[in-house]
Amino acid sequence: MLDSPLALGSLTLPNRALLAPLAGVTDAPFRRICQEMGAGLTYVEMLSAVALLIRNRRTLEMLARHPDEDVLGVQVTGPDPERVFAAVRALDEAGFDTIDLNMGCPVRKVVGSGLGSALLKDTARLEEIVAAARAATKRPLSVKIRLGFAAASINVEANSAAIARAGADMLTIHGRTREDTYAVRVSLPGIAAGVTAARAVNPRIVAIGNGDVMAAADARRMVSATGCDGVMVSRGALGNPWIFRTLAGRGEESPTVAEWEQTVLRHLDYHAEHYGNTELAARLSRKHLLWYASGFPHVHQLREVCNTVASMDEARRVVSDFARTLPADLRRGESRARGADADPKYQMDRALDRGVGAEDSCDA
Template sequence: MNKSNPFEALGLPRDPLLLAPLAGVSDHPFRRSCAAQGADLTYVEMISATALLYESRRTYDMLKRHSSESILGVQVTAASADDMGRAVEILARHDFETIDINMGCPVKKVVKTGCGSAILRDPERVLKTVQAACSATDKPISAKIRLGWDQHSLNGLEVAQAAEAGGAAWVTVHGRTRSDDYGMPVNLEGIRQIKAALKIPVIGNGNLFQFEDVDHMKAVTGVDGVMISRGAMGNPWLFKEIRRRDKTVNVDEWEETVLRHLAWQQEEYGDQPGAAVCMRKHLLWYAKGWQGVKPFREAVNEAGSLGGAGELVRNFAEQLRKSQYLFRAPLVQNEAGSRFAWDPKYEMDRRLDRGVGDDGLENLAVHEELSV
């Protein structure tokens, strides 16, 4: 692997657009929707090394790759360097091009087991964890980190340097600490310092909801690429927007994309119980920005099948055309303080305290504030 340019070695652009592995969200239909709009590299949901080693059926199901996915990564977190090495040995036998180590997940269920952000507390453990992963495979290993545990322990630079010393091909930096909630501004200076100190590429992450956000992060930090997280939820067009610098989403494109996502959902899950419920969150997010959306949201929460959901989408699109409401309104504004107001991932992760393999999606229907 060409460590100086690992992205091109994977067939990616030099400044790739990555889709974050979003727990409870990043299944195949969602990944495929984002890839269709320009995501260069996507990941399956974060995997627990413990569940993998205990041969959890649900965890192995999460590793499924669709034949349409030309490049795919997997992210794993572990309670020890030894567990990480053994887990990567298993993942290396699966059909993934790259493996990422999660050292940033803030969810309590994950952290209390010594995984996710808990690793940030010990840079020596970071070094050993990355070394163990790199020793287990020839595939490129990356690490996703935060700037530290809290504002009193901003050791992100030391952690990033430990990951580099351990053999990481690149590091993704979320510009907050583990203790920060999504209301805390992203610390671009912290990301900049890490980028300036490392020889390997650095990917920036955090509060990227429009192309202006990406431009600003790159200008301030000099990162080599970005990873999109919450900004892609209900807005896979964000990847196209970043490349083409065009925020326009018309009703025809919206309908086509949402129906295609539904078709891929049907292909993946069939008519099994819960398939429609699993899709509800996506439909609520997709509805953001359209006029007269309240009846549609209410109907989505009652949809009992994917076929029924598709009919709701077609009817809503037709209603928009008749009303001459042909373009989606901007999801965020440029004014300081209001640009990042829509944070559905906060509700999913913090309020529901979701962890690895625990999507809690059955609760979304009663959390109507997610669609507001």
């Protein structure tokens, strides 16, 4: 079901497995890798409407699109209808194929500026902001929300209905509140309630479920328990673009050592093409290497060296040297799913509080 096409306004996505916008992660190199593996849609990470409108240099750099990215979405968060209108108009004119409004980011400094999940608190204002974005573009418009700000103020039904009323083409619901850490399991009934409320207003709205999709089985569970039209993959894609290969019906979820090496090296090539063959580029690649380094025997040794790579050549050498220690047809194991202690992506809460990679995009 997830491998069937999905109509989103004027776009037809090849399948229903989307890569989330991820601050500090979904740059052009990673997006290209996920797209090649089969991701139905990819996004530039969350941008601040204010930073965009004052033409902040780092924000403008984040708009860079590779020629291979035929279809590309972008996400923005803004404090009021006027600035959201102006930012969405600018992103429309910049040629992005679809625009998403972030109303779920939990990072303290974002929320403190009245952005991201702070917008969930006032449904009437949220509706005005979505309506302003709707007036600014004819391109497919979507909104990403959480269940509510806190457990005591869950308002996913009211907000979902408001988003549908304001004319959004798609709604993505992350089944946690702003106060929940990743230790809290995503609430599938919470997502289902939002999907039902949005469809009661607009039966054609595209509903996407998000949260805890770490493997294809989680995606199928999300669809059957919530009735959503597709899934957005977040932490489940870190170091694991192969999740899209499976969701797109193109192959196995676990890569062999040979496939792993080939893909990681290609990612490093795209990374060097984008950032240059520099020490900074190597440092930026470390987090991806650490995420790729899971699920094979002896990865702790690989992790240690990934943490210190100082050139792109060294990064490539580390990957190939590691691959040579294992049989080429060995498949990545299940320890990925079990390894909450070993796998760095399960320890994201601390990183989120520091606002991973979103420093410039969110502070305005």
